[in-house]
Amino acid sequence: MPTAPQTTDALYEALQENDRRPYGRTRTLTAEELVDAAEQFAQPVPLIHALLELQEAYTYGSEPRKSPVVFARLISLFDEQPDVFDERLRHLLFWRFKWVAGALRALPEVPLSSLHQWLTEMRDRYVKADLGLQPYYGQAYQLAAHLGQDTDLAYELWAGRTRTPFSDCEACETCERARHHLAAGDDERALRAWEPVLAGKESCQEEPARSISYALLPLVRTGRTERARALHLAGYRGCxxxxxxxxxxxxxxxxxxxxxxxxxxxxxxxxxxxxxxxxxxxxxxxxxxxxxxxxxxxxxxxxxxxxxxxxxxxxxxxxxxxxxxxxxxxxxxxxxxxxxxxxxxxxxxxxxxxxxxxxxxxxxxTLRTRGLDEVAPAAPVAAPAAPATALVPESLTELILHARALDEQGHPDEAACWKRLRTLVTARSYTHPQDPTVGPLAQLRADLLTDEANRAGQNDEYADAAALYEEAAGLYEDAGAPGHAALARAGALLAEAETPGQDDDGTEAKTSALTATHATMVSLHEQTPDLAPYQEARLLRMRATALALRLQTSRSPEHVEPVFAEINLLQAFASRHGLAPQISGARLLRATTHALSGALLAAVTEADALLDQLKTHGPAWHLPRTLGLRGRLQLGLHDAQAAHADLTEGLRLAADWPAEAVDTTRLHGDLAEACMHLDRPDEALRHLTRSAELSLRHGNRIDAFCTYSNAAQLSLDLGRVEDCIALLDSLLAEPDVASGELDDRLAAQLRLTRARALHAGEDLKAATVEFVALAAESAGWDDDPASHAMIAGETAVLLGESGEFDRAREAADQALAAHARAPRYEPLGNCLRELALLQSRRQGAEGLAAALAYLADAGRIADEARAAGYEAHGRSLDTALAYEYGRVNAHAGTYEDALAALEKALALLGEPGAEDANRAGEWAECVRLASAVEGIYLERPAPALTRLEAAISRLISLGHTEDTEPLTSLAARLRDEE
Structure with missing residues (x-):
């Protein structure tokens, strides 16, 4: 508190402000300062208010030792000057006898005799004040339950009595009754008692969060697991x-x-x-x-x-x-x-x-389900567990030779062998086999570097991959393995071409780099003698890959045929030497090239042929990848059902191979897209979250958080508000997010979605706090004023919903300033109209001027949009504006202006047609509101009835009978009032 209040009005204002703060040290310290400030006025009433606020802060801030001390001062003031306690203050005083009883129970240093003495004091005070004793018996029961003695008798004495105005709220008493049945071992009876609270029909400051926490285990024990899950998410957030x-x-x-x-x-x-x-x-x-x-x-x-x-x-x-x-x-x-x-x-x-x-x-x-193994800190392991399909030889010589044999085939089990070898080679006790079939240690180290480079390239860490390939090439040359050295240098060339440059637009530069890369690879190929067939096939495949990447970058038709020419060379060579993995690789490249050139049907035909070949000749580990490609092609052809079938089968087959062999992350992501096209959003959500968690495990954190962000938005769109919030809470607690290391805009997007979810979950206070914080941060995004306009506009609406119209106006002005730099016509127009309606609803005629100012701003935005040729996604901005003028004026009591605005809105809407189901509903609602203003508030029922009857007849003739019910109901009311 910067300065102590100097007047009682300032004190009361400070008390109200403190009451809006969450319970905790800040609120408690401020309450203590306000008590000190209240004492300077030498007036009992301001001091009473300050003491009440302080006791509340202690009680809900978990400081039971201090609450009774404050209450003792209040009792003394009451005994000395009972007349200064009006009805409300007296009610608060007697209500808080229960708070003191709870505080004393919570302190083991308070003797049991003092607890009984306080209950006697409470009873005597209630009797003297002619108040019912049910609250006293409630506290007597809670003490008995605390002691674990005579609970049944105490329960009957309390629960059988009629409630009084000083009884605990219905929700709290419901919780106590249910807990009594729970303690007796009767889960079903406890849950029946709890139902009104768990269903949200009864609530208070701490309910239903308190009841939920006790009900979770009984719900599971009685088989209501889905209810327990949902309540856990909602209840945990409440506490x-x-x-x-x-x-x-x-x-x-x-x-x-x-x-x-x-x-x-x-x-x-x-x-x-x-x-x-x-x-x-x-x-x-x-x-x-x-x-x-x-x-x-x-x-x-x-x-x-x-x-x-x-x-x-x-x-x-x-x-x-x-x-x-x-x-x-x-x-x-x-x-x-x-x-x-x-x-x-x-x-x-x-x-x-x-x-x-x-x-x-x-x-x-939650949507992000993890096991303890997944949260364990990374640590070196002596011997990583190999996939079920991998057989890792025990003999070192056999292990090296086996790893190289698998590498020649491109077999996915090679990863387990290289992991095992890396552990052995890096051990201080390692001794290299003196076996000519194994070759020198330099060659093995080069093999391990190549494997590491391959994995870096798969994770888009191209600069690291290029450096590792170059180091491997040098070691291969030292070991006298020129073919391996050539493959490593070709890998480095591809990785360097993929490394992002400094250009603002790197398309042309990357295209040129890939052209040069291909030429260098051809030269390298020609200058490397005595290549083994599998090595030559790999070089041919990398040559084709370089040109395919060039086509992907440039999208130029002239770059299509050179790719096919290289693929033809690869396929012919691989077929001549019986290299099944490279034959498959060639056909995959051919299908992909068809897709890049826009020939999706040809790509599907090639993928079909490849799948037939793989099923007959293998390699089987290429099946998931090929099915994934065909699934994506089917998505491109808008056949979501076929895509879903292919991707599902690809995911099933991927389980047969090590995780490194198949991009299951992408399969899940593509399946999510297929599910959305098939209107199966819940299934899509499962695949999105699985894809995100796999990305996280593989270290691709930005990709993971982007996918999780999409999952959170989808869960919010599905109305799964608590799932959305729980997911985002988990993500925002990640160390790199909490410390600010993650991309700040991505973190802000996660927070924005969470704030919207809090709003959707009717936690207006928490949502407003988050929106205000985001609006302040986004004000500094000079490169993205459009996002600030959107966030500031939504913030203004939430502040308006909270009745803080001055702050709402400030936020709206920020949004308008940002909009001037980067227009957001429709979102900001919607926010301004909503603010106008909120202010007119809350303040009526008093708020009309401010509401009309918002609508004037919205009008200027509509003019700008019209001039820019912008088309709204829903009804036009002009129509929406006229309709809102009608509603705002109606709330303010200026009914003639309201009617004129609504008639303008009707003219802009125009009468609906037979196919205009959505517009028919909007038009009918506008007719209803105009008729209500005219017939009820302007007391002109005849023209209002004429309008209604014409509209009803029009809607029925068009088949929109469901929209006539509110019009028919209003017409009947107007006839009754004529």
């Missing part, structure tokens, strides 16, 4: 990072541990690391730590005790180390509570939670 709901966070961690989602549990633990330090309530902390321990225990049992875990600040923790520390602290807390209470209830409850067996092997909770 994460919230110190006063740390126990709820702990139960979500426990849920993850018992449903095969240990990796997600560790992710959520990291997100809530601050709770280890921020929770000042011993009871909440015990609840939280027990949930943490359940998770860590499960991870350790699964053999991952050395995984890193987020724990207490100031130290790096492993799962095992943190589990030991958490167990020590939680046991101490449970012992302290039991000592205070004279029971073993808290130790027993801990034991029950820790002894629970997993309920499910795996429940897919």
């Amino acid at each position: 994460r990072r919230n110190p006063s709901m740390s126990g709820e966070v702990g139960r979500h961690l426990e849920f993850c541990a018992l449903t095969g989602n240990e990796a997600r549990g560790l992710e959520l633990l990291a997100e809530n690391r601050s709770l280890f330090e921020e929770v000042d309530s011993p009871l909440d902390l015990l609840d939280f730590l027990t949930g943490v321990e359940v998770l860590l225990q499960r991870v350790e049992v699964l053999g991952h005790g050395e995984l890193p875990a987020a724990g207490y600040a100031g130290r790096t923790w492993t799962v095992a180390g943190l589990r030991a520390e958490v167990r020590r602290r939680a046991e101490d807390l449970a012992t302290r509570f039991d000592a205070r209470n004279g029971t073993t209830a808290h130790t027993d409850r801990r034991r029950i939670r820790l002894d629970r067996a997993p309920l499910l092997d795996a429940l897919e909770l």
